[in-house]
Amino acid sequence: MIKIDALTVQFGGIKPLDALDAQFVAPICGLIGPNGAGKTTLVNVLSGFVAPITGTILLDDTLLLALSPRRRVGVGLRRTFQQELVVDELTAIENIQAVADHVSGDRASARREVALALDFVGLGERRNTLGRQLNLFERRMVEIAKTLIGRPRVILMDEPGAGLNEIETDRLRRLLIEIPSAFDCQLVLIDHDADLIASVCIETVVLDFGKRLAMGPTRAVLDDPVVRHAYLGRE
Amino acid sequence: MSEIGKTEAMPLVMPAGPGITPGIRAVAIVAVVGLVSAVVALTAGGYWLSNFTQAYCMALAVLGCALLYGQLGLVSLCQWALVGVGGWVSLRFYHYVHPPFFVTILAGGVGASVIGMIWGLPALRMRGLYLALVTLMLAGAFQSLVTVISFPVGGPGLLGQVGASGNDRIMMARPIFASSDTAYFLFVAAVTVLCIFLVEAHRRTKPGRAWALIRKNEQMAIAAGVRIVFYKAWAFALSGFLAGVAGALLAGLFGQLDASAFPTTNSIVIFIGTLLGGYDAWLGAFLGGILTRFIPALLIALNVNTNVGFMIFGAALLFALRDPLGLGGQLTILAERLYKKLRAQDVS
Numbered sequence: 134m135i136k137i138d139a140l141t142v143q144f145g146g147i148k149p150l151d152a153l154d155a156q157f158v159a160p161i162c163g164l165i166g167p168n169g170a171g172k173t174t175l176v177n178v179l180s181g182f183v184a185p186i187t188g189t190i191l192l193d194d195t196l197l198l199a200l201s202p203r204r205r206v207g208v209g210l211r212r213t214f215q216q217e218l219v220v221d222e223l224t225a226i227e228n229i230q231a232v233a234d235h236v237s238g239d240r241a242s243a244r245r246e247v248a249l250a251l252d253f254v255g256l257g258e259r260r261n262t263l264g265r266q267l268n269l270f271e272r273r274m275v276e277i278a279k280t281l282i283g284r285p286r287v288i289l290m291d292e293p294g295a296g297l298n299e300i301e302t303d304r305l306r307r308l309l310i311e312i313p314s315a316f317d318c319q320l321v322l323i324d325h326d327a328d329l330i331a332s333v334c335i336e337t338v339v340l341d342f343g344k345r346l347a348m349g350p351t352r353a354v355l356d357d358p359v360v361r362h363a364y365l366g367r368e
Numbered sequence: 369m370s371e372i373g374k375t376e377a378m379p380l381v382m383p384a385g386p387g388i389t390p391g392i393r394a395v396a397i398v399a400v401v402g403l404v405s406a407v408v409a410l411t412a413g414g415y416w417l418s419n420f421t422q423a424y425c426m427a428l429a430v431l432g433c434a435l436l437y438g439q440l441g442l443v444s445l446c447q448w449a450l451v452g453v454g455g456w457v458s459l460r461f462y463h464y465v466h467p468p469f470f471v472t473i474l475a476g477g478v479g480a481s482v483i484g485m486i487w488g489l490p491a492l493r494m495r496g497l498y499l500a501l502v503t504l505m506l507a508g509a510f511q512s513l514v515t516v517i518s519f520p521v522g523g524p525g526l527l528g529q530v531g532a533s534g535n536d537r538i539m540m541a542r543p544i545f546a547s548s549d550t551a552y553f554l555f556v557a558a559v560t561v562l563c564i565f566l567v568e569a570h571r572r573t574k575p576g577r578a579w580a581l582i583r584k585n586e587q588m589a590i591a592a593g594v595r596i597v598f599y600k601a602w603a604f605a606l607s608g609f610l611a612g613v614a615g616a617l618l619a620g621l622f623g624q625l626d627a628s629a630f631p632t633t634n635s636i637v638i639f640i641g642t643l644l645g646g647y648d649a650w651l652g653a654f655l656g657g658i659l660t661r662f663i664p665a666l667l668i669a670l671n672v673n674t675n676v677g678f679m680i681f682g683a684a685l686l687f688a689l690r691d692p693l694g695l696g697g698q699l700t701i702l703a704e705r706l707y708k709k710l711r712a713q714d715v716s
Contacts, residue, residue: 202590203590218588231594235594
């Protein structure tokens with residue numbers, strides 16, 4: 134569980150996050166909001182790349198802000214980025230092994246975890262294909278597989294469906310739903326696709342101008358007239 | 369109607385590596401370096417044998433430079449100065465304790481490795497042009513320093529200098545089994561092969577994968593648990609080690625070293641050799657290193673001003689700009705295609 138209290142981030146005169154209080158409790162949570170709402174800033178604060186001026190974040194009982202970005206990886210925090218970052222010169226399995234090198238316990242468990250992650254995302258037969266020869270869907274799958282290594286506790290996924298077609302998004306949806314039970318972890322999904330959020334996330338937090346606009350069960354949140362007005366542009 | 373996998377694949381730049389196993393690559397390294405070395409050893413005499421020995425030392429320096437640029441995208445313009453550091457340390461160590469030649473080489477490598485790691489500290493904060501300029505300044509500083517203190521020649525004290533007459537100079541001895549020029553050249557070739565193996569072993573295991581993540585995106589690498597400072601320092605240390613080994617081998621070739629042989633411009637030439645040969649394949653470093661020595665040697669043999677070499681390198685850089693894979697990369701592609709075609713014929 135992630136608990137955020139009075140979190141404020143300030144860049145000069147702008148506050149991308151302004152005294153934000155939020156909780157991510159359900160196995161799959163969504164984080165949505167219009168452009169500039171502060172979603173990616175929040176992900177960067179959670180993963181340690183942006184320092185807030187005030188506030189606290191608890192990952193279960195761990196004070197997250199006291200840890201360096203690398204130590205947060207050590208306590209089980211994983212993330213993907215908006216832009217897929219598969220290394221072209223490494224094969225699919227090497228891209229995932231590169232993470233296992235640093236987060237898995239030993240060589241044997243690293244090999245096991247990499248094989249499991251590859252099979253889970255359906256890339257078992259493409260394991261020896263170079264990154265540059267994978268299509269966008271496969272590259273997104275490699276990015277997801279990288280987060281499944283080393284017993285993750287919380288996975289933050291920043292727009293994992295960006296650029297995918299309908300069938301690929303549907304397959305992604307089914308995969309995301311299986312992650313918490315298969316890997317005993319929590320998934321926080323950040324995406325513009327309200328349909329993806331609605332079909333995958335149990336609870337959702339909505340941000341607008343750095344503040345929490347709504348929080349609760351996804352269906353109720355998406356049906357909230359305030360959210361529909363701010364996020365979807367209609368009531 | 370959209371389907372899974374119908375999004376466009378990334379453009380193919382090089383063919384897939386996976387058909388080429390580490391064993392096949394090792395055989396290729398031994399075969400290519402061995403063949404070139406055998407031809408040179410059987411045909412070249414004094415002048416060209418000496419120049420090819422130096423060319424192999426240049427190849428080691430290029431190998432280190434290519435490691436930094438190809439694996440981490442870092443431009444280091446102090447590689448030739450690190451060769452000088454390796455030469456200085458190996459000479460000093462040799463004159464102090466007269467160790468076996470292998471230990472002298474290791475001392476040169478370790479000495480340059482430590483200095484390389486210290487010189488690489490700016491890379492923790494800077495990249496691109498700024499890092500290139502800082503490392504170039506360090507190369508300039510080394511040139512000034514070594515001009516003042518000179519290379520050790522067996523005298524007393526830390527600097528190891530002798531009187532003005534220089535009559536007491538002691539030359540570094542080559543290993544007994546490589547006392548002739550030809551044998552020493554083949555010895556240097558064997559060390560070159562070992563160093564290529566060392567780099568390839570790094571590129572294809574944990575450090576290489578960590579470097580690949582760092583080069584792609586540092587934040588992503590941190591999010592994958594990679595210790596950025598450690599792996600960058602490791603790369604600089606390995607690159608410095610290769611330069612240091614080259615310096616020790618040069619000291620063994622001549623028995624002593626002269627400060628005038630370590631101008632700052634040579635570090636730029638090393639980087640040009642890296643681009644011409646190609647920084648993503650061991651063959652590129654090998655060919656790049658040979659070119660950077662072969663062209664000046666050819667100009668001297670033809671009684672042409674060696675500064676013409678800079679014009680040739682400048683013109684050749686236009687080729688490198690058009691083709692980032694370099695000469696070594698292109699030849700590697702050809703070799704891999706040929707190998708796969710032959711293997712496919714065998715299967716059918």
